[in-house]
Amino acid sequence: MVIDNNRYLQKKSDPTAVQKEAIELTNYVDGMYDALNIQVVLTGLEIWSDKNPINVTHGSAGDVLNRFVSWREKNLLKRSRNDVSHLIIGRQAFNGAVGMAFVGTVCSQVHGGSISTLNGDDVLHHATVVAHELGHNLGMKHDDGRCPQSYIMYSTDNGSKNFSTCSANDFENLVLSGGGNCLKNAPKPSDVFTEPVCGNKVLDKNEECDCGTSQECTNPCCDAATCKLKSGSQCAEGLCCENCKFKVAGMECRPKMNFCDLPEYCNGTYPYCPDDVYIMNGYPCNNMKEYCYSGVCQNFDSQCKSIYGQGARKAPDICFKIANIVGDRFGNCGMSGGKYNKCPTEHSLCGKLQCTSVSLGNLPATSVVINQDGVSCVTSDFNLGSDIPDPAQVHKGTVCGEGKACVDFKCVNATELGYNCDVIQKCNDRAVCNNNGNCHCNPGWAPPFCDKSGYGGSIDSGPTHIDTSLRDGLLVFFLLVLPVIILIVIAVVKRDAIKRKFCRKSRRQRRNDDRQQPRQNNGPNHSSATNSQLATKNSGIFTISHFPAP
Known part of the structure; x- marks a missing residue:
């Protein structure tokens, strides 16, 4: 949560009062989300005590929101990881809008933010605004x-503290579509801003787990009374915790979603999956024709499909030029001061999305069709309310020309996407760089610089190879070494008995040979005297027998 300088001054420049208000506000919001089984935790608090690093007075709520998420991406996230950020501004509403937020952007480093205006001391009422955004x-x-x-x-501020079934279904759809992966990891106790209380479902300092009160807790790994792990348990929750034990190192906990994404793995000693990482923004994708941005290979066709269905695709460039130079709700390059901006012709591809081969169906929007050169170009106004940005704007990072990409409604050189990694120098040309600027090594090479043999991955992703050394060692010991040891021990313990048994067998064999020797000599076939002598000598009896000549 970020508190702007105006609100700081309204609280008489008292950082303690600001922190207390932020914690109280978060606790109220958390209580409202409890019915949806969603936990809201304050993991960071930044107070702009000196001055506001962005302009919060000029322009519309959308303008301020765009400035805030841009500041968050370039500044805040490098210092404080969070699933979503909220800016509280000490001022009157923006032309009636007390807040604004992007829809479905939790976990997004680009658009994971919202804003609200607070100009009084009714914290409980403002909590409903924050909960809404x-x-x-x-x-x-x-x-x-x-x-x-x-x-x-509901679109109008009504002070309600409860969510509808519509909201619950919307959130469920977000999770099922993979949009809330970052929500599965609980924050570290050192990152939590709250009063430490066992039983509040927040992992505070000196707690090993917190599953709520004894009446609420259903976690078999956690002792609700002490907030300590039960005997024999290593963990109580997390993607890398299973049956109260850490998953083995190298177990994939977050799979790669697409070309621009990267997988994450458990490390064997921590219950949570590492932070989501992806290929650095600006890396070429789709046969070098497009660019990765925020973990997605950005292109017009995929954006059209997400709105209008699988058959939809980008309209011809002329449709963008005709629509977006107008500057209305069906064609524009964003808004400033509550008014739509006309797109200059050279930036028209970076304004409102124009698609063809669409299926309008039950699309909750007003759409217009432009017939151009026999092609029907469609654009839509979703009219989602004054607190929601237009979801039909071309995404940042989308290609708009040779070596160019869209950035803030402008078609600029793709270098402005921020790709700055020399994989040859840094990673020995055996990796891609992730969004933290670290090498994600190819299989066969080890991080951090891919200069030694290994299993691939990065210092951020966790080990990519399942460590089976302990298992393999135990198998060798129990299947090979232990049986040999047992046989040796038995041989040592029983050596006298074995020796006696062997000696008795040898004496018995000699006696049998003595009894059989005369019968052999009187048989019908007789050997020569010399052979007879040798045979009896070899048997240990030194007698010479004489036989008459035939």
Whole structure:
């Protein structure tokens, strides 16, 4: 959570009072989300006590929101990891809008943010505003026309403290579509801003687990009374915790979603999956024709499909030029001061998305069709409310020309996407660079610089190889070494008995040979005297027998 300088001054420049208000506000919001089984935790608090690093007075709520998420991406996330950030501004509403948020962008480093305005001391009421905007980040749309207006996600501020079934379904859809991966990891105790209390479902300092009160707790690994792990348990929750034990190092905990994404693995000693990492922004993808941005290979066709269905694709460039130079709700390059911006012709591909071969169906939007050269170009206004940015704007990082990409409604050199990694020098040309600037080594090479043999991955992803050395060692010991040791011990213990048994067998064999010797000599076939002599000598009896000549 970020508190702007205006709010800091409203609280008489008292950082303790600001922190207390932020914690109180978060606790109220957390209580509202409890019914959805969502835990809201304050993992960082930044107070702009000197001055605001972004302009929060000029322009519309959308302008300020865009400035905030841009500052978050370039500044805040490098210092403080978070699933979503919220800026509280000490001022009156923006033309009636008390807040604004991107929809379904929790976990996004680019758009994972929201803002709200607070100009009084009614913290409980403002908590409903924050809960509303956070709901948008979690994929929740307005309840208007779907559910009754007496819930948090209704478009008009009504002070409700409860979520509707529509909101619950929206959040479930976000999770099922893979949009909330970062929500599965609990924050580190050292990152939590709260009063430490056992039983509040927040992992505070000196706690090993916290599953709620004794009446609420259903976790078999955690002792609710002490917030300590039960005997024999290594962990109580997390993607790398199973049956109260750490998963083995190298077990994949977050798979690669697409070309621009990277997988993460358990390290064998920690219950949570490493932070989500992906290929550095600006890396070429799709046969060097497009660019990775925020873990996705950005292109017009995929954006059209996400809105209009699988058959949709990018409209011809002329459709973008015709629509986006107008500067209305169906064609623009964003908004400033509550008014739509006209796109200069050279930037028209970076404004409102224009698609063809669409399926409008039950699309909750107003659409217009432009017929150009026999092609029907479609653009839509979703009219989601004053607190939600237009979801039909071309994404940042989308190719708009040879070596160019869209950045903030402008078609600029693709170098502005921020790719700055020399894999030849840094990674020995055996890796790609992730969004932290570290080498993600190819299989066969070890991080951090891919200069030694190994199993691939990066220092951020966790070990990519399942460590079976202990298992293999135990198998060798129990299947090979232990049986040999047992045989040796038996041989040593029983050596006298074995020796006696062997000696008795040898004496018995000699006696049998003595009895059989005369019968052999009187048989019908007789050997020569010399042979007879040798035979009897070899048997240990030194007698010479004489036989008459035939």
